[in-house]
Amino acid sequence: MQKTFKLLLVILTYFSASSCDDLFEYHPNQIRLDSDERNLTATNLERLQKQQPGDTLRLIVMGDTQRFYDDAVDFVKSANSRFQDIDFVIHQGDISDFGMTQEHKWVQDILKDLKWPYLTVVGNHDLLANGSKVYQQMYGPLNYSFTYGHTKFVMVDTNGREYSFNGKVPDINWLAKELAPQQGEVWQQAIVVSHVPPYDADFDRKLEASYHHALAQSNMVSLSLFGHIHNWNTDYLYDNKILYHGTTTVKNRGFTYLKVWEGGYDIRRIAY
Template identity: 65%
Template sequence: MMAPIAPMRKFYSLLLFLSLALLSACEELFEYHPNQIILNEDERNLTARNLARLQQQQPGDTLHLLVMGDTQRFYDAAEAFVDKANTFPYIDFVIHQGDISDFGMSQEFRWVHDIMKGLKWPYLTVVGNHDLLANGRKVYEQMYGAFNYSFDYGHTRFMFIDTNSMEYNYNGKVPDIDWLDKQLLHQEGDTWQQAIAVSHIPPYDTDFDADLEKVFHNTLKESERVQLSLHGHIHGFRADFRYDEDVLYLATSTVKEREFTYLKVWEGGYSFERVAY
């Protein structure tokens, strides 16, 4: 005996309604294509938003920074970092050394930002090689902003620069040495007296364009205003005067190792401390 048509139609209508409701509830949990970008308005232009917060602060003679990075899929470790970072009495800002994501998908960036926004202080990022995978380039630009940017804070200029040469097939244009050189020109009336370079891949790594390795270093050295260059990528801590005694290349370990760097910067000098958590 066949079931009545009307009750069956109601059943399938209810089933369809529940299915659509479930998909709507889960749309933020899944990406259906690697080129899909789903961002809320408060997840856009985060570099500009955090710089605006930073400029509302009054820098002291000594700047206090936390340097971390390579969060990728290590979400528990990233949450633990935020908990530890918030125990410090005061930090000017936090630097994320890149590889925010692992596969360049927007949901990965969103998950990490959802963790990092729990910090008491602004955080600023530099683009990593994993952030350029799949549709990551567009995601990073929409969510954070430019790959190369600089700003002045107190006595120091900070220059965040894309050094992910391999992702551009070593085309001789990454890192952008001309851009870097222009940031290091000290103009009359400038309040900054020194500069710090911030990038994901250190110049001695094989992912960095070998033809630009010494050029990058010499650009920093010859400015006579850079003593320190900050990096991530190698997933371990390393601090050395790679080429001479003018510029220290300081790489901070991945959060997976439950470690970050506490950096203090004053006019003419700096100190750093490895912090385990």
């Protein structure tokens, strides 16, 4: 019996010495994050601002990692080994499947091995349960933008269905403001990045026309990126001004290699 007690003591000591975060889970929807799992948008933007953008920006666009961890690991391996001069990676949303923090932590654990910073846009799955809080604590605001070299990137929440199509998502006013250059700003063009594309049934139908209108009216946008459909789709949906490009999910083992220069872009679909 004494032996059993000794063993118990050893186990308890071992527990208290190890990370309790991994061992105990208080709730699947708990939001317990390590310091390197908080404010990832700000952290990655900080990394990005230290880089020197060239005339041609080189991006990798991927997404819909929801429950496809092994494929995400292979994506990181493939991207890291095949590309050298990438500026940053865009995750098209649906980082998680159930909107649980643990899923985001696993994806962050996988994507942190990328050689470059990565930025995300929120997907409908990421808004499930208390996912909106999870996303904001782990990454940052649901709508945000940043400028890199000559291009402004506008990341917008378009998951209208999750808000019961309340007419407020996507936030068209915010979008229009972001796409209007202010005095002193140096960007020459903008790329709008969303999870749900405007033609999709999960996009607020009332806002489809005004969304495209906001992009077109600005005269700053010739390319918009999206995910969600788990397939490739590159199409001038409404006119021949703005190309909407959808990148498939990591589960289909594909990502986009995107080159952007002033006044143009080049899209390549990469399989791995």
